[in-house]
Amino acid sequence: xxxxxxxxxxxxxxxxxxxxxxxxxxxxxxxxxxxxxxxxxxxxxxxxxxxxxxxxxxxxxxxxxxxxxxxxxxxxxxxxxxxxxxxxxxxxxxxxxxxxxxxxxxxxxxxxxxxxxxxxxxxxxxxxxxxxxxxxxxxxxxxxxxxxxxxxxxxxxxxxxxxxxxxxxxxxxxxxxxxxxxxxxxxxxxxxxxxxxxxxxxxxxxxxxxxxxxxxxxxxxxxxxxxxxxxxxxxxxxxxxxxxxxxxxxxxxxxxxxxxx
Numbered sequence: 001x002x003x004x005x006x007x008x009x010x011x012x013x014x015x016x017x018x019x020x021x022x023x024x025x026x027x028x029x030x031x032x033x034x035x036x037x038x039x040x041x042x043x044x045x046x047x048x049x050x051x052x053x054x055x056x057x058x059x060x061x062x063x064x065x066x067x068x069x070x071x072x073x074x075x076x077x078x079x080x081x082x083x084x085x086x087x088x089x090x091x092x093x094x095x096x097x098x099x100x101x102x103x104x105x106x107x108x109x110x111x112x113x114x115x116x117x118x119x120x121x122x123x124x125x126x127x128x129x130x131x132x133x134x135x136x137x138x139x140x141x142x143x144x145x146x147x148x149x150x151x152x153x154x155x156x157x158x159x160x161x162x163x164x165x166x167x168x169x170x171x172x173x174x175x176x177x178x179x180x181x182x183x184x185x186x187x188x189x190x191x192x193x194x195x196x197x198x199x200x201x202x203x204x205x206x207x208x209x210x211x212x213x214x215x216x217x218x219x220x221x222x223x224x225x226x227x228x229x230x231x232x233x234x235x236x237x238x239x240x241x242x243x244x245x246x247x248x249x250x251x252x253x254x255x256x257x258x259x260x261x
Contacts, residue, residue, distance in 0.1 A: 008028045008184060008186065009028070009030060009031050009184045009212065010024075010030065011030050012031065012214070013214075014031065014032045014033065014214060014216070014224075015030050015032070015034075016033065016035075017033050017034075017035040017111070017115070017223075019115040019117070021033050022112075022115060022225075025165055025225060025226070025227055026163040026227070026251050028186055028230065031212075031213075031214040031226065032214050032224055032226040033224070033225040034222055034223070034224050034225075035167075035222065035223040035224075036219075036221075036222050037222065038104075038111075038222060038223040039102065039107075039169060039171075039221045041220060043102045043221075044170075044220050046100065046101035046102075047098070047101035047102065047104075047245075048172050048243060049100075049101075050097045050100040051069065051097055051135060051243065054069055054097060056068060056069060059075065064140035064141060064142075065139065066136055066137070066138050066139075066142065067136065067138075067139070068134060068135065068137075069093060069097070070094050070133060070134040070135055071083060071086045071087060071090035071131050071134075071261065072261055073130065073131075073149075073153060073158075074152065074153070077152060077156075080127060080155075081127070084125075084128040086131075087128060087129060087130065087131045090131045091133075094131075094133045097135070104133065104169050105122075105132050105133040105259070108167055108169075108223070108247075109121075109122075109259065112249070112257060116257055117255070118254065118255040118256040119256040119257070120258075120259075121256070121258060121259070122258070122259050122260065123157070123158050123258035123260040124157075124258075125156075125158075126157070127157070130158070130258075130259075130260035130261070131261050132259040132261050133245060133246075133247055133261060134245070134246055134261035135243070136244050136245075136246065137243050138237055138242045139241075140237060141177075141233070142233060143233055144203045144205055144231055144232070144233045145232070145233070146186070146203065146229055146231050146232070147164065147228035147229075148229040149250065158250055158260060160252065160253060161251055161252060161258070162253060163227065163229070163251040164227070164248055164250050165226060165248070165249050166225065166226065166228045166247065166248050167223050167224070167246060167249065168180070168223065168225075168245075168246040169222075169223045169246065170218045170219055170221070170222055170223075170243075170244055171243045171244060171245065172220065172240065172241050172242065173218035173219065173220050173240060173242060174218065174238055174239055174241060174242050175238060175240045176239055177235045177236045177237045178234065178235060178237040178238075178240075179215045179217045179234070180215075180216040180226070180232055180233070180234055180235075181214070181216070181232060181233050181235060182213060182214050182230050182231075183211045183212070183213045183232065184211050184212040184213065185207060185211045185231050186227070186229040186230050186231070187229055187231065208231050214226075218242055225249075228248065247259045247260060248260055248261065
């Protein structure tokens with residue numbers, strides 16, 4: 001395995017969505033995939049209208065604040081019982097909104113099943129089913145971090161995944177900014193010691209100061225997928241709202257894919 005100082009991407013551009021590119025993304029060989037026109041402008045506007053009649057929740061520990069509808073495994077990483085107890089209400093809240101427009105999670109699962117040779121399901125466990133489909137409103141920015149359950153979620157049923165990516169459907173985009181920047185450097189266990197903020201998983205920018213990167217602009221109706229073990233950040237949003245629906249996708253040892261938020 002190459003050291004963390006070596007580049008991993010074999011290509012620098014953004015790829016289309018196919019079985020081959022999905023496999024390459026899971027293996028950290030390419031920076032990102034863009035699924036263009038995944039949803040129509042009308043579908044996105046309808047879902048935003050439904051969302052605007054609901055209320056976003058905010059974590060007091062998160063700065064700048066990020067609004068969310070749904071529940072996150074990471075936010076409950078030391079309290080799995082509370083997470084699984086909260087999943088039914090989170091699922092109901094999100095599905096109520098989807099029912100008034102369209103269901104992005106079901107559409108993503110269908111798209112994955114069209115190209116992937118193994119099973120694709122929402123993650124499940126002895127404690128219960130996971131939530132998949134987090135709606136987020138980012139007002140400003142999200143600092144440099146990674147997401148990788150085998151490092152940050154030990155003890156969960158999904159901590160045996162061999163790769164972790166995410167999909168983000170952009171429902172509303174700011175006038176400027178709000179792009180996701182993904183760096184060609186992935187987290188390793190030893191990076192635990194160099195985080196600027198262990199609770200938020202914010203990382204030292206020096207880790208990526210000399211690394212190649214790709215910028216994923218917010219385009220309404222498009223889905224972007226990237227490997228969340230790579231360090232990434234959201235640039236400041238200006239002149240509008242960045243509203244997305246997303247979840248993680250993990251590859252299990254048997255090759256199947258599982259989704260969770």
